[in-house]
Amino acid sequence: KNIYGTPVYTFDGHSGEGFALAWSHSTPGTLLSGDMRGSIFLTKMNGSKFSVEREPFVGHTDSVEDLQWSPAAGEGTIFASCSVDKSIRLWDSRSRKANNALHLKNAHDADVNVLSWNKLKTFLIASGGDEGAFKVWDLRMFGGQGKREPLIAMQYHQKPITSIEWHPEDESVLICGCADNQTTIWDMDMKKEDEELGQGQGAPSVPSQLLFVHQGQQDVKEVHWHPQIPGMLGSTALDNFHIFKTINS
Template identity: 50%
Template sequence: SCTVNDVRLCATWSELGRVHIWNLENLWGTVNRDAQMGYVPTENDENEQLIYTFKGHTSEGFAVDWSIPSPGTLATGDCEKHIYVWKPQPGGTWIVEDKPFLAHTGSVEDIQWSPNEPHVFASCSVDKSIKIWDDRAKQNKACMITVSHAHTSDVNVIHWNRNDPFIVSGGDDGIVKIWDLRQLQVGYVKLS
């Protein structure tokens, strides 16, 4: 989730390949108020508000992340190897480019925005790679760095350290690796 103009937002994937953005303010207030009274909201409560739906993905996906340095900016990645970057606009809407960012050869499993650079994000995939992107470049040239065989099998999760230039990755091979972005092609530290 993220906060834009003091409004809490959440993005969710659907099995139809749609990504929804929800305004959580009413639900958040209800949970805070009702939790103090011992009430737990049910599925029938209509406190959430759908504010935007993107239908550009051609399949379902798993990867979604909000940018910290650029509030309201979102990246989503699907099982058909497409990544879309969403830019917030006034009035509670988003602009999403028609053309996806493409460089992976398999499902995009996770996306993480840089905690410091508003235009840089990382992605990982079942193609065993980790990629670093700059969204200021054209989609077909935006992949700046690729670690081709980051793991011996699917790379499922990545996390960008908020204080140091490190990315942590985890794969189906059961290994956790720490990557130093200053020397990304040199290698990693293996945790097992």
Template identity: 50%
Template sequence: MSKRSANDTQDGQPFQKTQASGNRREVPVVDERGEFEDAWEDEIESDEEITNANAEEDEDGMDIDEVLPAIEESDEVPQAPLVYIPGTHTLGKDEILEPDDSVYIMRHSMNVNWPCLSFDILRDNLGDERQRFPATAYIVAGTQADEMSKNEVIVYKMSSLHRTQKDGDDSDSDNEDDDDDEDLDEDAILEYRSIPHAGGVNRVRAQPPASSSLPPVSQPYHVATWAETGKVHIWDVRPLIESLDTPGYSLDKSRTHLPVFTINSHGKAEGFAMDWAASGPSSLRLLTGDIHSKIYLTTSTPSGFNALSQPFTSHTSSVEDIQWSPSEPTVFASCSADRSIQIWDVRTKGRKSVAGIVTAHDSDVNVISWNRLTTYLLVSGGDEGAIKTWDLRNVKKSGSGVLDPVPVASFTWHKAPITSIEWHPSEDSIFAAAGADDQVTLWDLAVEQDDDETGMGETFAGESQVPPQLLFVHQGQQDIKEVHWHPQIPGSVISTAADGFNIFKTISV
């Protein structure tokens, strides 16, 4: 949550290294050429001018030191910034983390009545590539209430998402009228509509529309919920969205309070894994995986949904996450507590995986994300806190006896289980991750170690342990469960935790 920036010297030459994080702020003291800037913008005299001045002094008999005392040079080294490195530093008894808003373009926190383990972003008709503020976002979430009967599926509308006011932004302005109204630091508005849900919601996934915007009004907007009761419900949340945007809109409870379809294939087995295929409204496909290692496919027809009875059965433990291939409509990937990642083709007889990584992590593989731009890349997060990126071109057929491939990248920054991971929707080298260590981290695989900086020593305590691919660390939430990029507001990230939602946009992405 702060910008990591430090100044040091190497053989007497100043240098500056910057990287984004989230806890403190500091002002650079060197210019882009590596020279110290004159804060007073004084002109520097040449040696010739100084010589002439000395000569004039001898003629006039005046010693300049008698008029202006000599300026003593300071041997003090600029203090390194106070940056909190998770896993390296420990907060003292009376210490708290303070976010550095200079590294945020936008940052809002929103409290809710009940924690939401899972949420998904709903597409809207406000346009793609939105850069203007204030912004608006829609999400759907499911609650974990203290009693089963109190749980709900909720559609939230986040509006008045203003640009974050920077400290001192107005100090250099000669005209107060020049202030941009978009920079006002105001509270966001959180509105919602809800429907009752039997039992806590383990995971929520919204139907990906055929186009980049909200499905037409004539079509339902489907959302699936994995309930702790072992059932998967499919809902039409379009009326909830319409009621948020239309004054005086009256919800028809007979339409909204009952699911469109309920999948009973899993019996009483609870589950978390779920993903919709990106397809048209008349050919929806939904995969669901349970704690008993079974995966079921549900499809849609013009007359309704159809849950297929034969499961996919190559995992030996709980199925934790599922992702459809972004390029092959019949292929999907899954990960499991059996430490493996499996690749499947729904056309295969026997419902067995066609390829896989037998030991992808040292512990449970909790989450995966399939890159939608570079479709041979898949990133995974494990219970041991590791993040790994895989080249699926190196994954061999199941049962081939070939050794598991080596990940193309591996990081062990997080100190607790990875709870969520997702590739950036328009940048194929960037992904976001969330962990049970209360961190949301942003990564860029395109960043490489700068050999020119090696051997220069640490600029602040613990920086040598920071991977160069780590762009940003967002903190401040407790028990973070899920993170998603907003596909229509570039660079914006939404996360859910036990204490509510955060939505932010950083200067790093």
């Protein structure tokens, strides 16, 4: 007996393995999927049936690692992608042309593994790379022709960042999962950072933005905030999964 049931829809048009999936927040039944050949496909639900738009979004030159829809009101067609080609792209799902996508080349020094779009400050995106760095980007800076630099770049971890997510209720707090067996919580409050720099403090061995380090897992794969219980976290790893809450949450 098949206890798992039968898929309601199967798409076999990807030409390679895929790691990136993202459901739309604003349009139920709308799904993005990316593959290691650099293609991104859009699946839509019409009534009770699913269909895939034949032409993929093509622009990345290597594997698509993560996808995120914009959480901003009125931006239901906008999404972001990141890739092994070290880049981040912003797309409008109404256009397949790569030259219409905003392109951030060399966003990291290695593969860009993960993205998280801030739901409270919707102009901020966080990214995590294979080199162990995570960065925060201001999308308002993407439109000009000047060099696009991150608002914040943190190189605390020494192995690949495998998961990143903004806090659902605190616009400056995010969590990172890493292959170095650590899950870290950060407060990226820009005002606080500016005040500390203004006081002439030297660079500490532990970054002032680091709030909490959780250990006890091998090769952390994914971390998420609980959507209803403030401060509650879940993390999965090679050996187990943890559900925990920091004492000051």
